[in-house]
Amino acid sequence: MxxxxxxxxxxxxxxxxxxxxxxxxxxxxxxxxxxxxxxxxxxxxxxxxxxxxxxxxxxxxxxxxxxxxxxxxxxxxxxxxxxxxxxxxxxxxxxxxxxxxxxxxxxxxxxxxxxxxxxxxxxxxxAGEELWCQGYSEPDAGSDLAAVRTSAVRDPADGRLRVTGQKIWTSLARDADWCFVLARTEPGSRRHRGLSFLLVGMDQPGRIEVRPIRQLSGTSEFNEVFFDGAVAEDVVGGEGAGWTVAMGLLALERGVSTLVQQIGFAAELERVLAVYGASAAAATAAGPARPGAAGSAPAGDPVLRARLVRQWAELRTMRWNALRTLGAADDPGAPSVAKLLWGGWHKRLGELAVEVRGAAAAAGPLPWAPDLPYELGLDEEQRLFLFTRADTVYGGSDEIQRNIIAERVLGLPKESR
Structure with a gap:
């Protein structure tokens, strides 16, 4: 191509x-x-x-x-x-x-x-005036989205839908003006039936509470969101059509957004390679070091060097695959394949980010490369390592993505439940 x-x-x-x-x-x-x-x-x-x-x-x-x-x-x-x-x-x-x-x-x-x-x-x-967040996952409904229990019922006083329940792992919830929420509007319904796609304003004091979730990396990008009778302003697609709308939305997470993500990955890989290069230069200048000594880096390790090369090659392959499938609305497996590729790749990059430092990764910032044009202290590398531990879980775990490919693309029997 x-x-x-x-x-x-x-x-x-x-x-x-x-x-x-x-x-x-x-x-x-x-x-x-x-x-x-x-x-x-x-x-x-x-x-x-x-x-x-x-x-x-x-x-x-x-x-x-x-x-x-x-x-x-x-x-x-x-x-x-x-x-x-x-x-x-x-x-x-x-x-x-x-x-x-x-x-x-x-x-x-x-x-x-x-x-x-x-x-x-x-x-x-x-206009960039209004920000949105996504209310999908719940404590017991992550990759298994059909298990959502957040409900919305009609208020007999004014006929408006009132949302009650909890969402979790909600990015930007503290700053968003609106949230689109998947909720159960048919009492007693189960799985994919009885769900609706609701648009909920976040400025409802006393009815919506946002609690930051502290992550392994020390930051709090994700949040818990609690709804207590919050008003839903609109229903998209009609009541009961929530599953169809929600799945249509997830199918949009492909193509250009994947390519944008990969550009960010390339910058992160460049930083890791810069650390490796500086580490190798420092090791050469210092001469032979006692194995395992604090501050030593595995600069001459051919296996590590090969892994870095493989990481670069895999990123190029992901780019070509994303370009190949750009706009492939008739390919139900494209988003799952992309997620499997980038989730594992980014997790391995996080591991390499600390491995190129060697023992120094657990001791402190870079003592031998203070002038590198990037923020490469211990905190930054640890953040990458710790954050990427979740890449194969959030947004649909690897197991869920493989099930989608097996059932919807390859036509294999569905997993027994």
Whole structure:
């Protein structure tokens, strides 16, 4: 396949690069590289302002399946979206806080919502004014999403749906204005039946409580969300159609968003290679070291070197696979294959991040490379290592992804329950 870009994409690349260079100034420049996986908590205020900056330039909603300019947004082809994403990552622009609304909810409203719902919610997303979070997982309903128990019942006083229950692992819940919630609206229903896809405003004091969850890495990017009679403003797709809408939304987590993620992975791999190179240079200058000595690094280990090369090669393969499946809406296994690939890859990168340091990884910051152009102290490496332990679990565990591929793609018998 031809993975190169044509003249139109190169023109867009120049335009995108120029816009980013012009607008990534002041506090936005200081927020470069902040807000990725493992650091979602950093600089939220500045990054929220940056969303409005992106909205003013029409860069939010460029992949929405509606005419350009409907809500002030540009309309780019799939390859154009890839070009924008590559330039965005190349300039280390701040991590997005509006991606859940832009890339998950908005396309879902376009596919399943009414025109009134689109007109109500899409302008705020396109302008970068309103942030969203996702209310799917619960303590007993993670990968098995059909086990959700959060309920919504009609208030006899005003006829509005009132949501009661708990959601967990909710990113950006402390900063979001809205949450789309999968809840059970048919009493006594089980599994996929009786679910509805609800839109709930987060500013309901006394009815919604958000509690940060402290992670192994010491940060609190995820949250628990407790609903106690919170009002649901809208139902997408109609009551009882929640499972169809929820699965349609999950199918959108493919393609361009995967490529954007891989660009971030490439930057992390570059940092790990920089540590390895500095470690090797320091080891060479110091001469033979006693095995296991504090501060020694496995710079000459051919197995470690081969693993780094393999990590680089696998990242290139993931990119080609993502480009190959870009827009493959008729391939039900593409999202699961992508998740299996990147989840394991990122977890192995976290392990390499500390292994390239050798014994020094457990002792302190880099004593032999203080001038490296990255934040590579012990805290940063530990954060990558600890955060990536969850990559093969959240967003659908590896076991669930393999079941999807086996049952929906290969047609194998379903797992007995």
């Amino acid at each position: 031809d993975f190169s870009f044509g003249a139109e994409e190169q023109e867009l690349r120049g335009r995108a690069a120029a816009w980013l260079a012009e607008h990534l100034v002041g506090p936005y420049a200081q927020a470069r590289g902040r807000g990725g996986p493992g650091s979602e908590h950093e600089g939220v205020g500045v990054r929220r302002a940056w969303e409005r900056e992106l909205g003013s330039g029409g860069w939010i909603g460029q992949g929405w399946d509606i005419p350009a300019g409907t809500y002030g947004q540009q309309r780019l082809s799939l390859t154009g979206q890839v070009v924008w994403a590559e330039e965005y990552a190349a300039q280390r622009a701040p991590g997005r806080v509006g991606h859940i609304g832009e890339n998950l909810l908005a396309p879902t409203l376009i596919a399943y919502g009414t025109r009134e719902q689109q007109d109500r919610f899409l302008p705020g997303i396109a």
